[in-house]
Amino acid sequence: MSGVLVFAFLLFELLAIATVSVSFSNGSSYHVGCLESERRALLRFKQDLQDPSNRLASWIGYEDCCAWAGVVCDNVTGHIVELNLRNPFTYCDLSQSKANPRSMLVGKVNPSLLDLKHLSYLDLSYNDFQGVQIPRFICSMGNLRYLNLSYTQFVGMIPPQLGNLSNLQYLDLSWNFLYVENLWWLPGLSFLKDLDLSYVNLSKASDWLRVTNTLPSLVKLRLSRCQLHHLPPLAIANFSTLTTLDLLYNQFDNSFVPNWVFGLIQLVFLDLRRNNFQGPIPEGLQNLTSLKHLLLDSNRFNSSIPNWLYRFNRLESLGVSNNSLQGRVIRSMASLCNLRSVMLSCVKLSQEISEIFDIFSGCVSSGLEILVLRGSSVSGHLTYKLGQFKNLYYLDLSNNSIVGPIPFSLGHLSTLQFIDLSYNELNGMNDNWIPPFQLATLGLRHCHLGSRFPSWLHSQKHLNYLDLSYSGITGSIPNIFWSSASQIYVLDLSFNQIHGQIPNLTNAAQLEVLSLGSNSFSGALPLISSNLIELDFSNNSISGSIFHFICYRAHELKKLQFLYLRGNFLQGELTDCWMNYQNLMILDLSNNKFTGNLPISLGSLISLQSLHLRKNNLSGTIHSLKNCTALLTLDVGENEFVENIPTWIGERFSRMVVLILRSNKFHSLLPKGLCDLAFLQIVDLADNNLSGEVPRCIHNLRAMVTLNSHAGKAIQYQFLLYASRAPSTAMLLEDALVVMKGRAAEYKCILNLVRIIDFSKNNFSGKIPLEVTNLKALQSFNLSNNFFTGRIPESIGAMRSLESIDFSLNQLSGEIPQSMSSLTYLNHLNLSNNNLTGKIPSSTQLQSFDASSYAGNDLCGAPLPRNCSEHVSTPEDENGDEDELDYWLYVSIALGFMGGFWCLIGPLLASRRWRYKYYNFLDRVGDRIVFVNIRTDW
Template identity: 50%
Template structure:
């Protein structure tokens, strides 16, 4: 928690200084642009200091610097070319979370540090070429544009040792080139939130070490290639918000047995939900929303073992990390739609358990097997064609924080067990055919009335009382075996019977009355006829 100003004077006698670690403080470094330090550093970590707005040009004098972290330091300048000439000497280079702009020269510079993090800046222009020695490369959240072919196909026959490549949130476009055969060590590939198009090349199946694939929010099309079944180590498949089509491949459940996140949201997948997916015992997040899926929800969802327990799974989602300056930084994250909003999860990603089947054409009943997923936090089945009642023992899903069953054709009553969901903070049962009284509990009555509209429900939080305002209580008679009795229809039936026999009965059984009645009708007929003739 150190504060204050550090100037050139503080370093004037430190001629032997090689390692300087002071990250996480609120110090400001004041040094002139012409300052040449009396030392030659090997490692420097000043994350969260205040350097800006100028890039510290004195760094260009450090000919032995191997590790540098000046992230979050408020630099809003162009990196001088002389600094890029030093890139070959770095092992760790972290300039992330600044406002650095300009282009990274491609010639003669080739980024070659083991760990390179230039994320969350304003870099633009084409992507720089990278050395085969790079282990971690993060260029996300910048304004890089153009193709990625020269990156993937640079020295195409040379083995690449990179494990982590993050190009997320840029302006990159074009296709993924079909030259991934030498990227066997790649474990994380993130191309999300760009302008890529075309289909996934078959050489993607050569990435046999791949654990995490993020292609979300592009315009990829076609089907998921069968060659991906060779990527048996996959833990995350996120291809949301693209134009993929076809059936959900059965090989996902058969070959990717370690999968923890499957996100196919907002594509054109059709057909039934494959029962092979139920073999994914480690699955924690399943998002198939906004597609064209039909058929019923498979009863085998009970086999999602990781969702059936409150236990925290092994931290496979954050096992991809790099260490530097005495700390280990996780490199995995995912964008998830929770309660209608999109959030990025990183450090707590392994804690989230969710199922989202919304906005499809799923039919049939909600299988009672869903309620065995007692570790589930978020359940969204809205905008489908589901019928039947809400499973009575839904209250057994004690970890649920959000339920959305809106815009279906569900009927019956709101299960009383739902009142025991103490962690529930979002509920939407609107626009169904639910009837009866909303169960009393502190939890259910705390929700907005809009959570229940479009049904025949009554009681708090709705304003209509269950015995007034046109909402009729469900009267159950002991003498009728529990059948509901509506006295309006009973009285109407009795009135019809009494009226019929009161008028027609005497005519049927009394001949004199019957003759007088028909003579009366004849006289009325003659009078009406004479009026018409006149």
């Protein structure tokens, strides 16, 4: 009987434990509540944070902290085990995620987190911890299994003590401003499955591959944008369990994809974009039959798209854009029923768009979400079959030869969020059409939309990027558009003929990029929001002062980085309210009617990289720019500035690439400090009152010395724009108006390839310095209208890149150097009105120029009509002996005179009798001369 009771008691106990366990696991029958010490720790943590969107509103008083936002407790012990404070308001483009700054937690990470001794999950991503180092105390939180500090604005070296977190399975430190000296601490994380160090500077970590290869549990490895320039060989890939390998944008110096990659047969995700890989797409990739995502974009792969790519039955994403590939979308691709994303930009498909739609019309059409065929030599009409892609949300067919109307079947794509049909020959839709979709991005650049502003745009309530530039719109923008477009981040309506006045935009708080350039807008400058980052009103008919525009809310720091106001009718002085525009990088006020001196506050623009003030009526000095030491481009041409060229230009503008002081009243000598501008590619000092000699140190302009100079890259301004902008990373190129080959031209896309020196129309004198011939990358050299003397440097032929030479209207002498015949790129030459002599050297180039190129000299030979047989010229090797011949001629005359003198006088001195007879002889001769003169007078 007792045995039965014991058994019954044990059974009761087991049932009770099971019941309690079930209730705990369900989290509804029993709850301990958070511990007081941990609640206080969270409140201390909150005190150091700003929370503009009140995400931590529930963290108050003596409430149960296990119920607070982002907090998860163990239902048995009550200890906090998870803290998830990730900014929930993030959005993605094709390259990366981004956070809404208005919902970020801002501040510092309080060490009170150490009191959460059972914390195993910590996510602080997409917040702002204001440029401090990763707190060392995190390295002591030994129970952590999950740590995510991505997008948190941490800086400095990753503390190697992170290797003490031996329980970590997930580590994400991506998209901060971090670096490492090495990765020797990583093997301490032996349980690590997921590692993301994207955007961490690993350039010094030569051990990166060897170390990561020692992590036996590693499943996902993300090292994008880590400045890894060498991809070492690997005998055996121990991390053969990898399912994700992301090496995006490292620009490896290796030419080919290493063989060890082909052994990672469990890979599901492979991203090798932007890495300089070349050759055909490697055959070894065929081994990776588990691949679902294959991204090879923006390398140097060539030849055809291999047909075996279309045998990856599991493939969901295929990206081979921006290589040197060609081929066709073939019928077998129709069997890839799992395809969600196809990116074939800049692949020479040479197909009609209707054929591609036919191939995708089967099982592919129902699942396809992203289709990118930008610049892929696609032609023909958009057909009704566009409407078959019911799940398509991203469509980019830009930069092709697609013609005809935009089909109404576009209206069947209710999930569309991104459309870019720019740079085709497409026609607009019916003005009364109401689309079923709500777009975030719409690009119709260079499409013909008709003269009226499309009214169907009013129905788009979520549009944040709109590009209708070059679209033939000639009317005005309806007021309803300005009032309903408050959600737009980027608006580009440039290069149309839109007229009317621009309304005040102070309430357009979301607007960050506004481009209305090259239209017919008139009236005064409107007031703008302080959140605007890029503003282009150039080439309109806007008039009046800029005082109200620049000085609006004068004490409020502006976010503006790019301001283009050139080519308007703005007038008056440049008001002195620039001190709150310290984010400004490009300022273009050229081609207006501004007057007066430069305001002192321009010197507060410490971020300014490009300043264009050309063609105004500005005067005085440029001294207020002395503190703008970030300048790469300075163009103050065609004004009334009067001063010596400041010596501090060479001292303070060490990164200067373009310097244009043309058509002012600068005077005195050329400062030698200009030779210190090693990155200078364009220097235009023409039409001033400069004098003296050209400094011999001119060969220090290194950007003009070598054809392989990287200095040109400094002229390209790369700025990461926002997800609303398409594409998300844009290249803004500097432009400059320069005189080359005798005419003014604006250079933009290829400006970084241009090298010019123009010292014309000044008072320079002396010889052309021999050192100038070291500038082998120089393309245009203009010294005309000066007072240069001496010879053209004999070694000028070493300047092989020269395309234009103008030495006219000087006092140069001697022959044209024979080496000039080797300037095979030369297509503009003017040596007229000098004192040059001799025969024009024979070459295809020199004889191809008009005779006017050599006029006003003493030259002969083609292309001049004067034959050199009629012109006795001293051979070149005798020219140098002319002075020596003259010397010996004068010596001979002197010796002859002295010899004759002593032959006559010597005997007279030696003999008195001879002297007597000689005087009597002269006396008789004198009498005869007098007699003859008397008779003549009669």
